[in-house]
Every structure is written in C-alpha cells, then in structure tokens.
Amino acid sequence: MSKKQSVEPQIADLGNGWLKTYHLDYKLEQGSLNEEIDNALSEYASKSGGKGGNRPDCKLLLQDSNLDYYPVLIEYKGYKDKLAKLNVNGIPILKKSNNDDDYKTINNYAVNGAIHYAKALLQYTSYEHVIAIGMTGYEDEGGMLQHEIGVYYVSGKNFAFGQKAGDYTDFSFLKKENFDAFIKKLQSLNLTQEARLLAKEERETEITSRLVRLNNDIYKNEHGLGESARVYLVAASIIANLGIKGKVRPLEKSDLKCSPEKGNRDGDIMLRKIDTFLSEKNVPEDKKNLIIESFSEKLLTNSNINKPINGETQLKRVFSKVIDDLGLYYKIGLTTDFTGKLFNEMYNWLGFTQDKLNDVVLTPTYVASLLARLARVNMDSYVWDFATGSAGLLVASMNIMMDDAKKKIKSPEELQKKIIHIKANQLLGLEILPEIYMLAILNMILMGDGSSNILNRDSLKDFEGNYGFVHTNDKFPATAFVLNPPYSASGNGMVFVEKALSMMHSGYAAIIIQNSAGSGKATTYNQEILKHSTLLASIKMPLDLFVGKSSVQTNIYVFQVGLPHEADSVVKFIDFTNDGYTRTNRKKASTNLRDTDHAKERYTEVVNLVKFGKKKLHYLKETDYYEGTIDPAKGDDWNQSAPIDTRPTLDDFKKTVGDYLAWEVSNILKNDAEGEQRLGK
The missing domain is CATH 1.20.1260 (Ferritin)
Known part of the structure; x- marks a missing residue:
C-alpha cells in the first residue's frame, strides 16, 4: 500500500491564513524576525543533527501589554498522529534513553520540532519565554481536512521542557485582544513537584x-x-x-x-x-x-x-x-545543580593525584542543606566555611537565609535590603586551591551573588578572622560554621574545626568528616574543641553517601559554640545509615539518587531530633537514637551506638520454653508415628 500524501501545504495554508486574518506580522521559513533570533537558529544544531539551518515553518514576535516580547515558533506537519511524541509523564521527547538528541523524533513530530527551536532561543538569545506550536492534520474519508494543534510553553521556569498550555482548535489565542489572557495563563502554569523533580534529574x-x-x-x-x-x-x-x-x-x-x-x-x-x-x-x-x-x-x-x-x-x-x-x-x-555537576566534572579534569588533594569531594546539595539546618542558620546568621571547595555549603546556607528572610520580612524594600546584606556581609569562605577557588567564585556568581567574601587563602596559616573585601579591618562575626574538610588534613580535618570554633564567641557548627576523627584520629583537636564548645550530636551517615567519589564512613558532628562541654552534657547519637535514599553509580542511569523511603522527611527528622530529642522519632527506629555522654578529657569516644541489653526478659524466657516444648511434642509425635509404622509392617 502506497504511503498517503502529506497534507502539510494545506495545514500551513490554514494556520497562516488564521494569522493573516488576525493581522499579525508573521514570517515564513526564510523570513527574518530579527538578527538575534536568526543567529540563534543558525547556531543551534538542526533538527537532523547538523550544524545550524533551523527554519521554523512560521514565526512571530508578539508583545503583551507590559511590553514584554514573546517569540512564537510554529512547525507544521501533514500526517495523522504526527503532532507530538510524549514520554510517560506527558513531556515531549527530545532525547533518547542514552541521553543523545533524538533527531528522528524532533524531525518527525510538529511539537517536538517546535520545542527544539525554542531551546535554541533560550540558549542563544535574551528571550526567557518562548511559545512553541505544532500543528498537523490529514484528510478524512470524506476528503475533508482535519487538523489538531499542540501549544507548549518553554522557559527556564520549566527547565526548557515543553509544558502544555491547553487545548486549542485555532490560533486565536495569539490575537492582540486575547494575548494578555493567554500570557497570564502561561505564567500560572506550574510543574507538579514530581514532574519538576524528574525534569531536574x-x-x-x-x-x-x-x-x-x-x-x-x-x-x-x-x-x-x-x-x-x-x-x-x-x-x-x-x-x-x-x-x-x-x-x-x-x-x-x-x-x-x-x-x-x-x-x-x-x-x-x-x-x-x-x-x-x-x-x-x-x-x-x-x-x-x-x-x-x-x-x-x-x-x-x-x-x-x-x-x-x-x-x-x-x-x-x-x-x-x-x-x-x-x-x-x-x-x-x-x-545549584549545574554548578554541582560542573565542580565534580572539573575536579576530574584537574587530575589531582597528590595525596593532599585527592579528597576534594563535593558535598551533595541535600547534605549541604542538612549541615546548614543543623548549624541553625537563619536570616541573621553569619556563616563561614574554612575549606569551601565550590562554595556549595555557603550556597545552601544562603538559600536558607533568604528563605527565612522572605518568611519574616513583609516589606519588599526591606526584604531586598536584607538579601543584599546577606550576600555581601553574612557569608565567608576560604579555599586555598586557586582552580577550585575560581569555581567557588563562579558558583556564587551563578547563584546571583558577586559580592560575598570568598577568599583564596590558607585558612590555617593566612586568616585571622577578618572580612576579605571592603570591611577588611572588621572581624567576621561568625555565628554558624559549616564544613566538609579534606580528610587528609591533620586530624582528618578537625584542625579546621578547632581553629574556626576557637574564633567564634557563640552559635552552632555542623561538620561532616571521616568518622575516625571521633574515635582516635583527632584526639588532641577534639580535646581542645570541648574546652570551648559542646558536642550536641554525633550522626552516623550512609557509607555510600559519596558514591563514585569516596567510600569512607562519615559522621556529622554538631556543636554549640562558646559553651564548654561538661561530663554530664547529653550527646545525641543518631544512626542515620538508612537515610531513605537509594544510590547507584551507573553512568547510563537516568538518576543515581532515588528517594525510596521518605528521605526528605527523614532529613527533617534528624534536624528535629538534634533540636528537640527523642519525642521527634517517627521514621527512624528506637535503636537508631541514643542519648549518652562522653568524657571531655578523652576526645575519642564520639561514635557511640545505642547499647544492646543482653539480659533475657520474661518474654524471652516464655519464647524459649515455648520453642522447647514445641520441639519435644514434635519429637514425641514423630516417634509415635515411626512406632505405628513398624507395627504395621
């Protein structure tokens, strides 16, 4: 059977005819909207995978009543069922399972092709919101032209994935008198939490x-x-x-x-x-x-x-x-996700092989956030990090500080002042490696800040606690310390903790470190720390937390600064080896981190356990939480577990007796059966 002839010319004539009756200034395939858009379409990979040559069948540049411009890109097809190819979540497909561009799908489906063009504009122009439209059709058995339309919104808001704008039978939503209402509808579109997570992954x-x-x-x-x-x-x-x-x-x-x-x-x-x-x-x-x-x-x-x-x-x-x-x-x-991936990959580029450098490992964003929360960061905190790496811990702290400010400050003007002050004056990080330092600078700039105090200095030898820029004669009034140190440093990195906490007057600290630091590798530093700070909690983290980068056992230690640890001070020991996440290290996996058992809730629970104690237990087991004490003079007893009571209980006795009686009865019945069998013979 011969393939049906495409009705694309009729579909294009129908769509363009609508635009003409609406008196809209549209451009066809070879037409030019402006130099910026033309260059973007030329720079981006074509629908067939070559260099440039992207030519939407029709394009417009429309303006709403706020004088904001919206590019509109239209792709026509002429076959039934060639409107859009969607994944199981209803998102138009542009990638294969191996993450290569799926040019066959992009080329064959109207909506997919239009979104491909839209991504070119997001990447190479100043336009932040693009409308991608696909239209296809066919002749029915009576020879009548049938058509269908797909309208999708593509922006940074939805991570450049096509988000369906609604169902339409013509292009009248683009008419001048209807366009504001259409834009308002686009602005109200929000990805579900699940779709947002999948898109980010x-x-x-x-x-x-x-x-x-x-x-x-x-x-x-x-x-x-x-x-x-x-x-x-x-x-x-x-x-x-x-x-x-x-x-x-x-x-x-x-x-x-x-x-x-x-x-x-x-x-x-x-x-x-x-x-x-x-x-x-x-x-x-x-x-x-x-x-x-x-x-x-x-x-x-x-x-x-x-x-x-x-x-x-x-x-x-x-x-x-x-x-x-x-x-x-x-x-x-x-x-956040981009700079995290960028840092990890660029660290590999640097090819560090020296022992003193090979433990530079990025803290996962959810762990960075946990450390900031355990350090009780809020909008008035002054946060520093003595081995800042890519500044991930400072970024996590900054986000928490700004979120707290947004909740508490109701004046837009005062809120803006506070956010500027947070970025300029309430964050300080030190990084000795110049290449990593430059990535930290880039990270903060990408997060919208260029004024924070990120310093290219040795925090142990070349830092006395002052601001690095502008207020260089003033001490940084730190109230929160967060750290993931290089474990090859003295005391597995506790040398950084001892110096930082000794320079603080009050506040809290949360560090993630190789757990041998708490069981003998950093005894001297730990003894000094406990002279001026109280150990509040010791949290045992999953062994595969840094899967693909490191397999050392880590603990988070939480301190209250400025209050010496006493022999009777209660320490909360938490076994968090089951944090609710399942991790893999497969290169072709769509994601190597999956929330399989209330991970987000478990992380919040750990924060609450440290703050409020056992009454906050819910997802963690009773045996995962233990309140005990340490000897401030020792410094090697920070990793404790809930003691196991080996004394038998009445229930244990009853079970043992019951098991024994069941065994005896079973033997008697077995012997009787064997005796009867012999007599029967």
Whole structure:
C-alpha cells in the first residue's frame, strides 16, 4: 500500500491564513524576525543533527501589554498522529534513553520540532519565554481536512521542557485582544513537584554527559591547554556569556574577531566583558581586580591562545564549544545543580593525584542543606566555611537565609535590603586551591551573588578572622560554621574545626568528616574543641553517601559554640545509615539518587531530633537514637551506638520454653508415628 500524501501545504495554508486574518506580522521559513533570533537558529544544531539551518515553518514576535516580547515558533506537519511524541509523564521527547538528541523524533513530530527551536532561543538569545506550536492534520474519508494543534510553553521556569498550555482548535489565542489572557495563563502554569523533580534529574544527567563530552573534546583537539587552563577558560567563558538583562549584553561568538591587534585580541575582548559584568554585579573593586588578574595571568592574555590560525583563535574555538555545550543549563534556573555537576566534572579534569588533594569531594546539595539546618542558620546568621571547595555549603546556607528572610520580612524594600546584606556581609569562605577557588567564585556568581567574601587563602596559616573585601579591618562575626574538610588534613580535618570554633564567641557548627576523627584520629583537636564548645550530636551517615567519589564512613558532628562541654552534657547519637535514599553509580542511569523511603522527611527528622530529642522519632527506629555522654578529657569516644541489653526478659524466657516444648511434642509425635509404622509392617 502506497504511503498517503502529506497534507502539510494545506495545514500551513490554514494556520497562516488564521494569522493573516488576525493581522499579525508573521514570517515564513526564510523570513527574518530579527538578527538575534536568526543567529540563534543558525547556531543551534538542526533538527537532523547538523550544524545550524533551523527554519521554523512560521514565526512571530508578539508583545503583551507590559511590553514584554514573546517569540512564537510554529512547525507544521501533514500526517495523522504526527503532532507530538510524549514520554510517560506527558513531556515531549527530545532525547533518547542514552541521553543523545533524538533527531528522528524532533524531525518527525510538529511539537517536538517546535520545542527544539525554542531551546535554541533560550540558549542563544535574551528571550526567557518562548511559545512553541505544532500543528498537523490529514484528510478524512470524506476528503475533508482535519487538523489538531499542540501549544507548549518553554522557559527556564520549566527547565526548557515543553509544558502544555491547553487545548486549542485555532490560533486565536495569539490575537492582540486575547494575548494578555493567554500570557497570564502561561505564567500560572506550574510543574507538579514530581514532574519538576524528574525534569531536574533529566537535565542533571544531560549536564554530566555534556561536560564529559566538552572535556574530551578540549583534551583531544585543543593542544597546549593544561588542566588548570581548561578550568579557567570554562569559568571565564561562562561569566562573559552570562550578561545582565538591560545592562550587560552577553558576549557572543560573533563578538570575537580573531584579531592579532593588541588590545583587541579575543582575550582582551573577553576580559573587558568580564570586567563590565563584575562591575554591574557590584563586586568589590579589589575582588574584581583579583578575578580579572587571575584570568589574565593564567590564560586570556596568552599569545598562543589569541593567535589566529586559519582565521580563528583557539580562544574563540573553545569559547564557542563552552557556550554551545553548556549555555542552556546556566540560563534556565538550574544553577545549584549545574554548578554541582560542573565542580565534580572539573575536579576530574584537574587530575589531582597528590595525596593532599585527592579528597576534594563535593558535598551533595541535600547534605549541604542538612549541615546548614543543623548549624541553625537563619536570616541573621553569619556563616563561614574554612575549606569551601565550590562554595556549595555557603550556597545552601544562603538559600536558607533568604528563605527565612522572605518568611519574616513583609516589606519588599526591606526584604531586598536584607538579601543584599546577606550576600555581601553574612557569608565567608576560604579555599586555598586557586582552580577550585575560581569555581567557588563562579558558583556564587551563578547563584546571583558577586559580592560575598570568598577568599583564596590558607585558612590555617593566612586568616585571622577578618572580612576579605571592603570591611577588611572588621572581624567576621561568625555565628554558624559549616564544613566538609579534606580528610587528609591533620586530624582528618578537625584542625579546621578547632581553629574556626576557637574564633567564634557563640552559635552552632555542623561538620561532616571521616568518622575516625571521633574515635582516635583527632584526639588532641577534639580535646581542645570541648574546652570551648559542646558536642550536641554525633550522626552516623550512609557509607555510600559519596558514591563514585569516596567510600569512607562519615559522621556529622554538631556543636554549640562558646559553651564548654561538661561530663554530664547529653550527646545525641543518631544512626542515620538508612537515610531513605537509594544510590547507584551507573553512568547510563537516568538518576543515581532515588528517594525510596521518605528521605526528605527523614532529613527533617534528624534536624528535629538534634533540636528537640527523642519525642521527634517517627521514621527512624528506637535503636537508631541514643542519648549518652562522653568524657571531655578523652576526645575519642564520639561514635557511640545505642547499647544492646543482653539480659533475657520474661518474654524471652516464655519464647524459649515455648520453642522447647514445641520441639519435644514434635519429637514425641514423630516417634509415635515411626512406632505405628513398624507395627504395621
């Protein structure tokens, strides 16, 4: 049987005819809306997987009454059942199970193709919200043209996944008099908690594969770029490409001219853009200069990377690869997840093999949040971290502080002032490794902050407790300490804890550390800590917490600072090895972390147990919680478990007697049966 002929021309004529009757200014496949959109469609991979050449069948740029612009991209098809291909959650499919782009689906289905175009605009333009429309149809048995329409909203709000806007039979929702109501409907759309989690997990998986691909590409094809250079170049490229709406235009590939002229080389252009960006972010001048100098000295003024070869510099080529592979993810609201994945992958790039460096491990975001909550962080806290890594613990603390402020401050003006103060004055982190320090700076910038005190210093040798920028003569009034130290440091890292807590007057601290620190590896430091701080809790964490990175047993220790530990001080020992999460380390898994037993509730329960005691037990078992004491003079008895009572109870006695009588009766019956059988013979 011959394949039915496509009715796409009739469908396109029908759709475009509606737009004409609505007096809307639409452009067809070869038409141009504006240079920005044209460039984005040209830069993005085509529907068939090639470079560029994206041409929606129809496109519009509409404006609502608030003068905000919304690109509208329409894709027509001419076969029945070619409107959209959805996954089990109702989200249009753009990826295969192995995370490669599913170009066959993108090419064959109208909605999927339109969303593919929309992602190009989110990645390469300043537009943050795009309307993707698919329309297809067929001729029924009577020769009548039938059609169906799929309307989807694509934005950072839904992580660039298509979210269905509703059911429509024509395009009249785009009419000027109807458009405001339609936009209001889009703004009210929210992903369910489950869909949001699945969307984030899928994007996280994509980020990892993109980073691996980028690293392999640079390693194989960009000679002369060492491990550190790759990190600096990626960080510089992202900062230059971020932009600030209405103030700083993102650096684009076309801005790099590959000129050999000093002052106008690609590195010079990138440095100027970064300088402008940091200035508009109100980054303190001395901190801004430090960042610029780091980029300049390490990389961007290097003559080799700025030398045009065959009309292109290595800097432009790598910059292009970075924004092509990663641009979408730092523009659609995935900042925490993105920087976490970025740090983990870039740490692998650095190829650390020295013993003193090989334990730099990212704290999972949910553990970072737990530490901040255990340290009782609120909007008035002053939080510091003496081995900040990628600043994940400070980011978690900052989020909790801002959430608390939003709950408590009802004046929008006062709230904004408080948030600015939190970012500028209430966070401080120290990181000695320059490459990791630059990732911490990038992390804070991606989180919307450029003014926090992240310092490239040795917290043990080169820090006396002062602010690093602006208020450099003032002591940082720390009230909360969070830490995941390098375990190869003295006392498994307790050396950082002892110094930080000795510099605080009051407050709380929560650290995650190799648990041998509490059973003999850090005795001297622990003894000193207990002279000025009370151990409130010792929490045994899952062995596979850092699966794929480390398999050491860790504990979280929680302290009240400024109150010496007494012999009768009660310590809460919690066995949290079953935290409700199931972890795997499979590269092709859609997610390696699954909540299989009320994990979120269990983490909240641990916080409440530390604060309020046994009455908060619910998901954890009675045997998982124990209140005991330690000897302040020892420092090696911090890892205790609930004692097991070996004395037999009355119930034990009854059970033993019952089991014995049952055995005796069974033997008697068995012997009687055997006797009867012999007599029968």
